[in-house]
Amino acid sequence: TGGGLGIGREICRVLAGCHCKVVVCDILLDKANEVVRELDEKHGEGTAVGYKCDVTEIDQVRQCIYLCSKKFGRFDGIVNNAGIGESDPYRWYKKVKNENQEEKDVAEFKKILDIDIFAVALGTYVALQEFKRTGTDGIVVNIASMGGILPMPTAPVYAAAKAAVINLTRSLSLTSTLQMGEDEEGGGGGGLGKVVAVCPSLTETRLMTAMRDQTDDGGEQMKKELGGFLSVQDIAEGVRIVIKDLVDGTVGSGEVMRVTYRGGYDYWTPGKKTRRIKPVLSVSAKL
Numbered sequence: 001t002g003g004g005l006g007i008g009r010e011i012c013r014v015l016a017g018c019h020c021k022v023v024v025c026d027i028l029l030d031k032a033n034e035v036v037r038e039l040d041e042k043h044g045e046g047t048a049v050g051y052k053c054d055v056t057e058i059d060q061v062r063q064c065i066y067l068c069s070k071k072f073g074r075f076d077g078i079v080n081n082a083g084i085g086e087s088d089p090y091r092w093y094k095k096v097k098n099e100n101q102e103e104k105d106v107a108e109f110k111k112i113l114d115i116d117i118f119a120v121a122l123g124t125y126v127a128l129q130e131f132k133r134t135g136t137d138g139i140v141v142n143i144a145s146m147g148g149i150l151p152m153p154t155a156p157v158y159a160a161a162k163a164a165v166i167n168l169t170r171s172l173s174l175t176s177t178l179q180m181g182e183d184e185e186g187g188g189g190g191g192l193g194k195v196v197a198v199c200p201s202l203t204e205t206r207l208m209t210a211m212r213d214q215t216d217d218g219g220e221q222m223k224k225e226l227g228g229f230l231s232v233q234d235i236a237e238g239v240r241i242v243i244k245d246l247v248d249g250t251v252g253s254g255e256v257m258r259v260t261y262r263g264g265y266d267y268w269t270p271g272k273k274t275r276r277i278k279p280v281l282s283v284s285a286k287l
Contacts, residue, residue: 001055001064001123002082004031006205007143010232011079014240016043021072025053025064026082055082055119061126075130077139079239080123083116089154109157116161121168124195128172131191139194139246141239142169146201146260149268162199166256169197173254194246194253198238199268201260203230228261234280238265241277 002008004026012022016039024039026032032050039048049071053060068075087108096102124140131138147155148162172195238259245251251267258268264279 001025001053001078001080001119004028004035007200007203007232007235008079008081009035010236011081011239012039012048014233014236015079016047018240021046021068022048023064023068023071024048024050025055026050027052027054055080055123056114058122058126061119061123065126065130069130069134074136075127075134075138076136077141077243078123078127079141079143080120081143082119083143084112085158086112086155092153092156112157113161116158117164117168120165124168124172128193128195131193134191136191137194138191139243140196141242142195142197143235143239144169144197144199144256146199146258149199149258166197166199169195169256170254173252196242196246196251196253196255196257198235198242198257198259200230200235200238201258203232203235205232228282230259230261230280231282234259234282237281241265 152159
């Protein structure tokens with residue numbers, strides 16, 4: 001989801017480069033179709049198909065999965081990537097001017113929660129039900145954020161939503177053993193769904209550009225504190241790694257991968273030693 005721009009577009013590129021067939025879902029169909037044309041030209045006609053999808057609407061999410069099965073003959077996984085941020089990093093620290101501003105703020109809070117956590121839960125739920133129906137050992141990758149692990153004073157609603165994505169993912173770590181319970185006929189429930197999360201730190205996207213534009217120094221202090229900003233390629237590579245590790249059996253359902261400029265790629269569990277994999281591409285290119 002959110003495959004027409006930024007991180008989502010790069011994930012589509014990486015997956016297509018790994019010989020995957022891709023449904024590029026985005027609320028902006030023209031952007032999704034641009035990615036489809038690019039992937040088809042590079043990897044062959046029929047590599048990808050575009051679909052306009054409001055990720056908060058269950059019927060549209062179901063239709064996206066149905067399209068994948070119809071076009072490519074099977075549905076193996078979903079990357080819940082679509083997300084939005086907060087428009088005003090200082091709203092929590094200044095007096096509301098009027099009721100109109102208050103209404104705008106509240107509407108934005110709801111939209112953030114709808115897209116950044118409700119839609120992720122919805123996409124995960126629909127995907128797991130499809131795995132169950134078809135008997136597929138499928139994969140769900142939820143794009144969270146380091147803001148879901150560490151406080152974000154300038155984007156607390158966004159951070160809360162991403163924290164919820166992480167705990168949703170970790171809470172579903174038993175899906176492979178529970179097999180989602182018994183179905184109505186008393187059977188074991190079909191396929192297994194493995195759910196993982198990828199948590200990037202600040203990344204050079206349109207969202208990041210807007211955030212930097214609202215700071216006095218263009219985000220230079222944030223960059224200094226983090227060591228640098230990630231590229232969209234760094235995040236897409238993290239998705240590739242975690243999918244490969246799931247297929248190889250190196251990791252299991254419920255894993256949380258952190259992607260940071262200084263720390264690289266690692267698997268994180270609260271209270272346990274992290275398992276570092278390698279530096280991010282942005283750092284490796286400079287070594």
